[in-house]
Amino acid sequence: MTACNVSIGQFSSVQPATPKRVIFCDFDGPIVDVxxxxxxxxxxxxxxxxxxxxxxxxxxxxxxxxxxxxxxxxxxxxxxxxxxxxxxxxxxxxxxxxxxxxxxxxxxxxxxxxxxxxxxxRWDSLQPAALGALHYFKQRNIRLVLVTLRHPRQVQAFLRSQGLEPLIDEVFGALDMNAAHANRVDHKCELLMQAIAQQKDLGHLTQNSWMIGDTEADVRAGQLMGLSTAALCCGVRSKTYLQTLSPSKVYGCLMTAALDVVKMPLLQAA
Ligand SMILES: [Mg+2]
Incomplete structure (x- = not known):
């Protein structure tokens, strides 16, 4: 599969002065209502x-x-x-x-x-809870990396139209325009693997990390890469279906996931 990543954060392509904790998140479903x-x-x-x-x-x-x-x-x-x-x-x-x-x-x-x-x-719209959640991640100094089967150009166009670019640090997307509709688990795994490797290379923290998404591709990819998985039922899969995948947690939207996921390592360390 051909993958492509785009750095859109202000300092994302240079070695970070302070390593940040990374959270990986899908695009369609958690952020966009398709x-x-x-x-x-x-x-x-x-x-x-x-x-x-x-x-x-x-x-x-x-x-x-x-x-x-x-x-x-x-x-x-x-x-x-x-x-x-x-x-x-x-x-x-x-x-x-x-x-x-x-x-x-x-x-x-x-x-x-x-x-x-x-x-x-043009029918795509911002999920109601997404804006608050993205600001919350930024306030908590979380590095948010999108891992999506959408083309990075489409992702950037949407983020720009919504004024969300400053809230996203990196986008890993698929160059195949049909990848998102096909939603293949192996595509998502490969992208997530590349995203994790790149974030480690940059010195960021991927241990105790999460993969947040709304389909089996997100949950399976996160599980295979040893991440905790947050399945959101505001997207293209029902809560009943998502529960059959045994994710770490199921949430109704990105905001409730963000509140929980950000505090979890703190609780573990306490
Ligand atoms: Mg999705």
Whole structure:
């Protein structure tokens, strides 16, 4: 996998005078609410397949073997997101929306093609608890390193638009634009490994560190690298599902995680 890290903190690329404690954090889910983008992508994917089917039929080359046309019934956002949070397969979500199985591949190709388009990225919004949490980490002299399967350029654009750049020290992202949607555990592990190694090289403190995230990729990566893991259920996975992964802790949002995670080594040392 091709990874890329971007130093955006003021002193992040030089040897630190005072080593800082590092916390690793995912981007989509803990900081960004991607639910509307994913839902809009799903709706546009269905619409594109419907239009393609109509066009093919009009041209005398119908996509469906049977006579009747499509009868799509898009799910509500609440229904769609509940299914995503409980890891219902994309195929099942599509079929429950009235999409015939033979049109699933074109639908998914369309979804992957457009999910990172700027017209859809604009639906991304800041999680309500994120701003307070990022300020809290900064106040407590924590070095916050983002480890994300998003492209670093997308991450920086969002952070800049929200005025959050001064609160983030480093971004480790994937150069593959499709990595975030695929959300592969091995990609996340590799990125986290590189991030930990680089922070150690810079002299920062990664022992007693945490990986905070909202999916199995974050929890598994953190566990494999020997970190404590904080699973947040404000993202794309439900609390019930996250508990099956046995993270160190499950929290509702980044703020409650920050309050707990920052004080934990102090409690251990006391
Ligand atoms: Mg995430």
């Amino acid at each position: 639910s509307e983008r994913y839902y809009q992508t799903y709706l546009k994917g269905l619409l594109a397949v419907e239009l393609a089917a109509e066009l093919a039929t009009a041209q005398g080359q119908p996509l469906l073997a049977r006579e009747q046309g499509l009868n799509l019934k898009p799910l509500s956002k609440a229904q769609f997101w509940r299914m995503k949070q409980n890891r219902v397969a994309d195929l099942e979500i599509a079929m429950r929306s009235g999409l015939p199985a033979e049109l699933f591949d074109p639908f998914m190709q369309q979804v992957k093609r457009i999910v990172n388009h700027p017209n859809l990225l």
